[in-house]
Amino acid sequence: xxxxxIWTLTRDVISTVFWGIVKLIFWPPxxxxxxxxxxxxxxxxxxxxxxxxxKAAARVQMRYGPLEVSPKLAGYLQLxxxxxxxSFQEIIIPRTADIIPFITSPFFAxxxxxxxxxxxxxxxxxxxxxxxxSAMRYSVLIAAAxxxxxxxxxxxxxxxxxxxxxxxxxxxxxxxxxxYELSAIIGIFSVVATVHSxxxxxxxxxxxxxxxxxxxxxxxxxxxFIATLISTSAFPFEISDAENEIVAGxxxxxxGLMYGVNMGTAYIKRWAMSVLIVLAFLGGxxxxxxxxxxxxxxxxxxxxxxxxxxxVVVMALMSFLRAVYGRYRIDQALHISWKYVFALAIAGFGxxxxxxxxx
Amino acid sequence: MIIDMQSxxxxxxxxxxxxxxxxxxxxxxxxxxxxxxKFVVYIGPQHPGSxxxxxxxxxxxxxxxxxxxxxxYVHRTMEKLSEGRAYIKIIPLVERMxxxxxxxxxxxxxxxxxxxxxxxxxxxxxxxxxxxxEINRIASHxxxxxxxxxxxxxxxxYMWGFGDREILVELAEKLTGARLxxxxxxxxxxxxxxxxxxxxxxxxxxxxxxxRLEDYRRMFLDNPVIRKRLEGVGxxxxxxxxxxxxxxxxxxxxGVEYDVRAVEPYEAYDEFDFEIPVFEEGDxxxxxxxxxxxxxxxxxxxxxxxxxxxxxxxQQIMHDRFWAKVPPLYKKVxxxxxxVKLMPLFAILRVPKGRAFARTEAGRGEITYxxxxxxxDKPYRVRIVSPSYRNAIMFKYAIPGHRVADLPAIYGSxxxxxxxxxx
Amino acid sequence: xxxxxxxxxxxxxxxxNLGDLISKVEIHKGFILxxxxxxxxxxxAKKLKEIGFDHVKSVTVVDxxxxxxxxxxxxxxxxxxxxxxxxxxxxxxxxxxxxxLVPSLTDIWLSAEFQEREAYxxxxxxxxxxxxxxPILLAPPVAELKPMRKDxxxxxxxxxxxxxxxxxxxxKVSEKKG
Numbered sequence: 001x002x003x004x005x006i007w008t009l010t011r012d013v014i015s016t017v018f019w020g021i022v023k024l025i026f027w028p029p030x031x032x033x034x035x036x037x038x039x040x041x042x043x044x045x046x047x048x049x050x051x052x053x054x055k056a057a058a059r060v061q062m063r064y065g066p067l068e069v070s071p072k073l074a075g076y077l078q079l080x081x082x083x084x085x086x087s088f089q090e091i092i093i094p095r096t097a098d099i100i101p102f103i104t105s106p107f108f109a110x111x112x113x114x115x116x117x118x119x120x121x122x123x124x125x126x127x128x129x130x131x132x133x134s135a136m137r138y139s140v141l142i143a144a145a146x147x148x149x150x151x152x153x154x155x156x157x158x159x160x161x162x163x164x165x166x167x168x169x170x171x172x173x174x175x176x177x178x179x180y181e182l183s184a185i186i187g188i189f190s191v192v193a194t195v196h197s198x199x200x201x202x203x204x205x206x207x208x209x210x211x212x213x214x215x216x217x218x219x220x221x222x223x224x225f226i227a228t229l230i231s232t233s234a235f236p237f238e239i240s241d242a243e244n245e246i247v248a249g250x251x252x253x254x255x256g257l258m259y260g261v262n263m264g265t266a267y268i269k270r271w272a273m274s275v276l277i278v279l280a281f282l283g284g285x286x287x288x289x290x291x292x293x294x295x296x297x298x299x300x301x302x303x304x305x306x307x308x309x310x311x312v313v314v315m316a317l318m319s320f321l322r323a324v325y326g327r328y329r330i331d332q333a334l335h336i337s338w339k340y341v342f343a344l345a346i347a348g349f350g351x352x353x354x355x356x357x358x359x
Numbered sequence: 360m361i362i363d364m365q366s367x368x369x370x371x372x373x374x375x376x377x378x379x380x381x382x383x384x385x386x387x388x389x390x391x392x393x394x395x396x397k398f399v400v401y402i403g404p405q406h407p408g409s410x411x412x413x414x415x416x417x418x419x420x421x422x423x424x425x426x427x428x429x430x431x432y433v434h435r436t437m438e439k440l441s442e443g444r445a446y447i448k449i450i451p452l453v454e455r456m457x458x459x460x461x462x463x464x465x466x467x468x469x470x471x472x473x474x475x476x477x478x479x480x481x482x483x484x485x486x487x488x489x490x491x492x493e494i495n496r497i498a499s500h501x502x503x504x505x506x507x508x509x510x511x512x513x514x515x516x517y518m519w520g521f522g523d524r525e526i527l528v529e530l531a532e533k534l535t536g537a538r539l540x541x542x543x544x545x546x547x548x549x550x551x552x553x554x555x556x557x558x559x560x561x562x563x564x565x566x567x568x569x570x571r572l573e574d575y576r577r578m579f580l581d582n583p584v585i586r587k588r589l590e591g592v593g594x595x596x597x598x599x600x601x602x603x604x605x606x607x608x609x610x611x612x613x614g615v616e617y618d619v620r621a622v623e624p625y626e627a628y629d630e631f632d633f634e635i636p637v638f639e640e641g642d643x644x645x646x647x648x649x650x651x652x653x654x655x656x657x658x659x660x661x662x663x664x665x666x667x668x669x670x671x672x673x674q675q676i677m678h679d680r681f682w683a684k685v686p687p688l689y690k691k692v693x694x695x696x697x698x699v700k701l702m703p704l705f706a707i708l709r710v711p712k713g714r715a716f717a718r719t720e721a722g723r724g725e726i727t728y729x730x731x732x733x734x735x736d737k738p739y740r741v742r743i744v745s746p747s748y749r750n751a752i753m754f755k756y757a758i759p760g761h762r763v764a765d766l767p768a769i770y771g772s773x774x775x776x777x778x779x780x781x782x
Numbered sequence: 783x784x785x786x787x788x789x790x791x792x793x794x795x796x797x798x799n800l801g802d803l804i805s806k807v808e809i810h811k812g813f814i815l816x817x818x819x820x821x822x823x824x825x826x827a828k829k830l831k832e833i834g835f836d837h838v839k840s841v842t843v844v845d846x847x848x849x850x851x852x853x854x855x856x857x858x859x860x861x862x863x864x865x866x867x868x869x870x871x872x873x874x875x876x877x878x879x880x881x882x883l884v885p886s887l888t889d890i891w892l893s894a895e896f897q898e899r900e901a902y903x904x905x906x907x908x909x910x911x912x913x914x915x916x917p918i919l920l921a922p923p924v925a926e927l928k929p930m931r932k933d934x935x936x937x938x939x940x941x942x943x944x945x946x947x948x949x950x951x952x953x954k955v956s957e958k959k960g
Contacts, residue, residue, distance in 0.1 A: 474811040604891075622868060623867075714811065716811070742842045744897070
């Protein structure tokens with residue numbers, strides 16, 4: 001008797017703990033911020049994308065790329081080796097730096113660039129939404145607002161470093177912020193005009209049956225894509241931390257783990273923007289439609305993986321440009337972003353309104 | 360600094376007095392008054408975009424108002440060291456200033472000494488010298504392209520330039536036995552003969568490079584981003600280029616048709632058919648294009664050299680005056696392996712009294728040597744003026760008025776090489 | 783031989799053009815040397831520039847310690863005039879070693895600016911009215927030694943030699959240098 005009761009007790013405890021953990025993992029705020037598409041997915045994706053970026057560039061440039069660490073995996077573990085190196089390097093804080101902003105800014109920038117991922121739906125099933133139903137109606141608005149927060153800390157980093165190259169770098173960054181942000185947000189909002197809703201779920205549902213908004217409104221997609229390139233200092237626009245001009249721009253004085261965090265931030269931001277672009281233009285979790293009462297796997301994990309896979313493709317495309325282009329000058333980049341990308345975004349918005357009226 | 364020429368007093372030669380007060384300042388560490396909105400930025404010497412030199416720039420916002428090049432970080436006092444060494448030992452010394460251009464850098468020295476000795480290299484030796492010079496020139500241009508690419512953030516051009524340079528370096532190794540510091544031309548000839556299948560390899564390399572130049576154009580020179588960065592940037596007019604005394608591709612990009620190979624043909628250059636590419640624009644893009652065109656012309660010369668080398672196979676590569684004194688063993692080795700060991704008589708070579716001036720066209724431009732001998736085994740004075748040193752003056756005059764971001768574009772387009780400038 | 787005749791003809795022409803300004807014309811290997819008095823250097827240079835010699839290839843200073851003079855020479859040639867480009871002319875003047883004052887030619891030939899600075903740091907020659915006369919390659923403390931002069935002898939390190947043990951090596955070395 002006792003044996004059985006202990007066995008049932010253990011079983012109960014184990015199942016409670018297990019389901020508790022599962023519940024915790026799949027609790028929307030934790031799941032989206034920490035797991036998919038948040039921190040863990042972002043790290044895995046960033047490492048894979050950097051590996052891909054290096055390998056693809058190496059192929060174009062007639063060389064091997066990373067290989068020595070784990071030749072059987074084509075050097076995939078090189079990035080982990082780099083990560084370990086960064087984490088054990090000495091962190092040097094210059095005496096002239098403004099210490100509190102100097103130390104805190106990189107981590108704020110990292111966290112804030114992840115935040116947009118915590119307010120977007122990655123599945124149409126109601127219980128998976130990270131915000132309340134009423135807030136969810138404005139998820140596009142909230143996500144777009146949150147993307148604008150992290151650059152402030154990059155400017156703060158440059159200012160706190162008290163180094164001339166950092167100052168020039170953060171000045172360039174602040175010029176660029178004003179230049180790209182408007183285009184990025186207007187580009188994404190043109191979708192809102194078409195669908196008549198600020199809700200990402202409605203926007204994704206609208207794109208069923210291959211009716212992707214990126215195909216309907218390619219102008220807005222292009223504007224958002226270029227604005228993302230500028231915002232994450234991807235290649236033709238790698239200006240605020242141009243190595244040959246201003247060493248590492250705002251990150252010049254950073255070393256060790258903090259430098260690694262800074263390098264990761266740009267990629268994580270690119271990841272967050274890619275996820276937003278996928279939801280807004282590339283059909284989100286479509287063509288998969290989860291059953292209305294789906295559980296953890298079918299209702300949450302699968303759609304979030306579909307969104308991530310699409311976002312990886314977008315990000316890989318962005319990274320590949322490194323092998324092809326050089327970098328623009330700051331005034332040329334501003335010229336391009338105000339004169340062409342902004343016009344493109346406005347045109348996309350106009351097209352969005354027109355389509356909203358017609359469809 | 361104003362000094363009264365008429366005063367009978369001996370002027371003070373205290374170098375430290377060139378700055379405010381009597382205290383001593385190292386260059387770049389002086390106390391200077393600045394405008395309220397101005398900002399001094401030290402580009403270099405430990406900076407990814409400067410090489411082993413420093414440019415002290417004063418910026419007003421993002422625009423450079425004043426640039427002061429500070430050279431000498433890799434200064435090796437070659438002129439002074441030369442005064443204390445035997446003539447033959449100076450060749451490996453001076454070629455260290457531009458190891459990717461070693462033959463071109465030492466050739467005028469060898470020529471100047473040959474002028475003093477009153478001898479000329481035999482025909483085949485001249486062709487071999489020309490072959491190595493052109494191989495070096497292409498390698499130097501490709502290296503320049505690589506650096507130029509990485510300055511503009513174009514990593515593909517960097518890798519391509521350095522990767523394709525390897526072919527030329529290997530050709531040079533086959534010819535001379537050394538990848539970079541060849542010490543190939545010596546007084547009266549060259550150090551060793553070309554190996555058996557050298558001309559075949561040369562022709563193969565020429566074919567390959569012709570194909571690659573087309574890729575360079577597509578990927579780099581016609582790339583919209585690169586064009587935008589280079590067009591109209593760092594313009595040096597014809598007049599300015601002449602006044603500043605620029606040399607080499609930089610001069611020819613500004614519309615001045617001057618190439619020592621054509622003006623005062625040395626070695627066997629008067630026998631070959633080639634053109635001097637000249638561009639009128641004078642901007643960074645023109646400077647890049649001149650280099651591409653020059654590589655094409657060099658390939659043309661190399662093709663002709665390959666034919667000439669085939670024709671003169673087995674001929675002497677050392678002047679009779681030295682060859683007559685060679686021990687029989689050396690002659691046997693030469694006949695068997697085409698290799699000449701450096702003869703001991705060079706170590707005690709005495710050069711007749713006199714002065715000589717020689718100039719050649721190195722990869723980056725004209726390089727000149729002035730040699731004065733007082734009849735001993737060491738020169739009395741060696742004056743070296745290298746192309747990069749003469750180009751360095753443009754940093755002061757061509758950069759102001761541009762943006763900070765243009766600095767790498769201009770610097771890269773001038774193909775400035777600090778070790779060569781500092782000597 | 784024909785090139786030698788050309789050189790002779792050219793030096794004759796130079797003599798005619800420059801007249802009293804120059805005291806000596808010599809043909810050397812690879813260049814023509816014209817010597818002038820220090821007071822006439824600027825005038826000669828201006829005349830040469832008028833003729834078409836538009837740039838300086840090399841500012842060559844030779845220390846003639848036995849005669850007690852410096853020989854300051856400017857190797858000039860032409861870019862724009864293709865006939866003149868074949869010749870290199872050295873404009874030479876001598877100054878006493880104990881009072882090395884030379885008028886600067888930078889305002890006539892801008893290309894001489896950096897090379898005059900080099901002559902200043904190496905030999906201690908002062909170029910009057912040079913716009914920016916300061917050392918270029920060397921640091922001021924080294925330039926003060928005037929290292930290019932013949933009486934500055936370079937001590938070669940020679941073959942490896944063991945330093946005395948149990949003493950502060952670095953202080954020993956610096957003492958010796960001092």
